[in-house]
Each structure stands twice: as C-alpha cells, then as structure tokens.
Amino acid sequence: MIKDKIENIKLYENLSINIANAIRCLSQDNFMKELKNKKRLEGDGFYVMLQEYETNSDEKGRWETHKKYIDIQYVLAGGERTGYINREELGQITEGSPERDFYFYGEPAEADWVIVHDGEFVIFFPTDGHKPGLHVNCVPGRVTKVVFKVETV
Numbered sequence: 001m002i003k004d005k006i007e008n009i010k011l012y013e014n015l016s017i018n019i020a021n022a023i024r025c026l027s028q029d030n031f032m033k034e035l036k037n038k039k040r041l042e043g044d045g046f047y048v049m050l051q052e053y054e055t056n057s058d059e060k061g062r063w064e065t066h067k068k069y070i071d072i073q074y075v076l077a078g079g080e081r082t083g084y085i086n087r088e089e090l091g092q093i094t095e096g097s098p099e100r101d102f103y104f105y106g107e108p109a110e111a112d113w114v115i116v117h118d119g120e121f122v123i124f125f126p127t128d129g130h131k132p133g134l135h136v137n138c139v140p141g142r143v144t145k146v147v148f149k150v151e152t153v
Contacts, residue, residue: 001084002123003114006074009121018045022072022148046150054142055080055135063090063105063131069149073132074121078143082122083131085111090129105129126152
C-alpha cells in the first residue's frame with residue numbers, strides 16, 4: 001500500500017507500464033472534464049471511474065481484495081478512513097466475484113488505518129486487503145473520488 005499527495009504521483013510511474021499509462025491519463029488537461037461527462041473511461045491497461053458517496057460506519061464497510069487489478073484511489077473532495085492489511089491475514093474469502101474482480105472477507109483481529117484527505121491518493125496492490133470509504137472520527141462525510149483499476153502485468 002502506498003499513500004501520498006497527488007503532486008507526487010509521477011514518482012510511481014516506474015511501478016508498471018499500466019500504472020504509468022493511468023498516471024499519464026490523470027495528468028491530461030481534459031481528464032476531469034471527460035470523466036465527469038462519462039463517469040468511466042477506458043485506457044491502455046486500465047479503466048477509471050468517478051465515484052461520489054457518503055462514507056460508511058466501520059460496521060457497514062467491507063474488507064476487499066482484487067486479483068487482476070491494482071487500485072489507485074484519488075480523493076478529490078472530502079476525506080475517508082481506510083483500513084489496510086496483508087491479504088494473507090484476512091483469512092478465507094466470504095464472497096467473491098471473479099468477473100468483477102472483487103473478493104470480500106470477514107473482520108480481521110487487527111489492521112492498520114489511514115485517513116485519505118482531498119488531494120491524496122492510495123495505491124492498493126493485489127496483496128493488500130483494504131476497507132475504504134469509512135467515516136473519519138465517526139462523522140459521516142461526502143467523498144468524491146477517482147478510482148483507477150489498473151491491470152497487473
């Protein structure tokens with residue numbers, strides 16, 4: 001898992017060609033205008049979605065992993081608390097959808113937590129379990145977020 005400010009995102013282009021393609025897309029002048037019009041864009045080795053939602057309580061959030069995709073989650077407005085843990089520490093899959101590349105798990109005994117503020121991003125790899133979209137300090141909030149689903153290579 002990586003957490004950083006958006007102005008540093010180009011530092012991560014060397015992680016994979018598909019991540020580099022996603023970062024280049026994000027850097028284009030008309031990216032946000034096009035994404036707001038379509039809500040989902042396809043790219044070379046990735047797709048990207050615009051999400052707007054209210055944060056959830058810990059009880060309503062779900063631990064998830066992906067096998068085919070790396071997530072780049074960039075918060076444009078608001079903030080959310082996100083859990084992360086090594087996938088191996090999550091135990092058995094409780095629900096899965098291979099066609100959507102979502103795998104859900106029960107609650108682990110312990111996990112780590114970060115708050116992702118507007119102007120920050122996180123990158124979750126297939127080895128990273130994550131539980132995004134949670135209230136910050138138990139207070140509900142509205143989040144606008146760009147989520148890249150980057151194909152692993």
